[in-house]
Amino acid sequence: MDETTNSVGLALPRRAHFDTSLPLEGGAVLPSFDLVYETYGELNAARSNAVLVCHALSGNHHVAGWHADNPKNIGWWDNLVGPGKPLDTRKFFVVGVNNLGGCYGSTGPVTINPATGKPWGADFPVIVVEDCVASQAHLADRLGIESWAAVIGGSLGGMQALEWTLAYPERIRHALVIAAAPKLTAQNIAFNEVARQAILTDPDFHGGHYYEHGVVPARGLRLARMLGHITYLSDDQMAEKFGRKLRREALQYSYEVDFEIESYLRYQGDKFAGFFDANTYLITTKALDYFDPAGRYGGDLPAALARARAKFLVVSFSTDWRFAPERSREIVYGLVHNGLDASYAEIESSAGHDSFLLDDPRYHAVLRTYFEGIRT
């Protein structure tokens, strides 16, 4: 812990192996599984100060600090988590975990299927939000955490925080559901489907068993990421950041890069395709599409939320059109219906869906204040 930089400092990824079978929502059963995780701060004697951080599509267990082998690899939510930061590691014991089905060490398509001795690839079952949360409950058991002081997440991570309150109402005291939704809209599913089709139709996909061919469906993954990036930003922010700025002085009259936005998207796509696993991308978009806790209640979200016992903070961002404020408000009204303690902040921000990762002062003040009010 480094007090001068408010960083948690060196972060140590750990692996937890679970020799228990995990039945999945889709009907498959994982005979055993691993979860890779990091922790920051100290678990108190009462074990009452633990906070779980759930990640979104491309995130992982490395939430804060840096890794010994690469000091430049700063955690994805380092601006939030650390000593003196809004999620203060002097008060809380913070846990970051790579989702089941992920590609950062937790059991997923890139890990070895014990039945075949080869990577799971496309044979890895579709993992949904409920499965991620069930696996996280095993990790909580392992760490001796009977109940989380809070579970926090943005986007898919926010869905997991919400699911925690429904699957394990007695094991979570506060849920911070950020830039999330109680279910995706048709438009949102449509974007995910285009991303999946980009991957599935890449000749290098090989039905998901590309590992054996020594290739990756980089073109598909790149397109998927480019599309995603467009939807995570707002029109305003893109206009402000890129406008019609040209990469070179004159138009090329070719299909080379003309505009800065093209260059940006290509760069982001290439970077992502260089490290992320396409099968994990497919699985994770399905997890997003399938999440619909009200589904079992005939679409009645308030009825679905009746099981929850936690207190809630719901946060959305004004220019987030992928997970629009209206979707967050649906959650809030469902919580109010059940008389649950809930607050809702709609943050004015130009950065679209990506806002939840940024350190907007008002946004962070809301989170800081909420965390300060949590008794441990």
Next chain:
Amino acid sequence: MTNVQGRFDFNVIADWIRPGEKVLDLGCGDGSLLRYLKDEKGVRGYGVDNDPDNVLACIGNGVNVVQIDLEAGLSGFEDGFFDHVVMSLSLQTVRHTEQMLAEMLRVGREAVVSFPNFGHSSHREAIAAGHMPVSKSLPYQWYNTPNVRFFTMADFEELCAVLGIAIRERVAFEGERLVTADPNLNASIAAYRLGRGG
């Protein structure tokens, strides 16, 4: 009556609310009324405010707050869900007065409103002297006031009659002193407990 943070109308409002009720406070500010109602009466309360500073203050006060624009309506809240819907010193800042009162009585069994009485003698004197009133209850200049509707107790009661809203109780005061004689002239703040008429 217990004094809540120097807001005399809070005491009146608190007296109209029974322990354990469900309360919605529109334009809840920093949440001090809800905090008081929660601590003293075990009320299950939610505040509504659209000012980010107020939302932050409510969270700091441990009060539930929902950040929405009141003018956009209360459509997310269910019919008759709340025992009381409170609007403390904010009705004059709302443009669509009729719709707001209708919405309050849709989502609440009763509504409680308090507002500055523009008919107060000092305000009449200011107008008579050729100026818009500026006073303790109307502390703004005409060019920077958040108030968009200017009405007296008499005006408000007429509107209630037109809209079929029942006035169940009325309290008027000047500073912390209750006013019973000609309140439309002598009171600077009025508070009403309202129900659906008929």
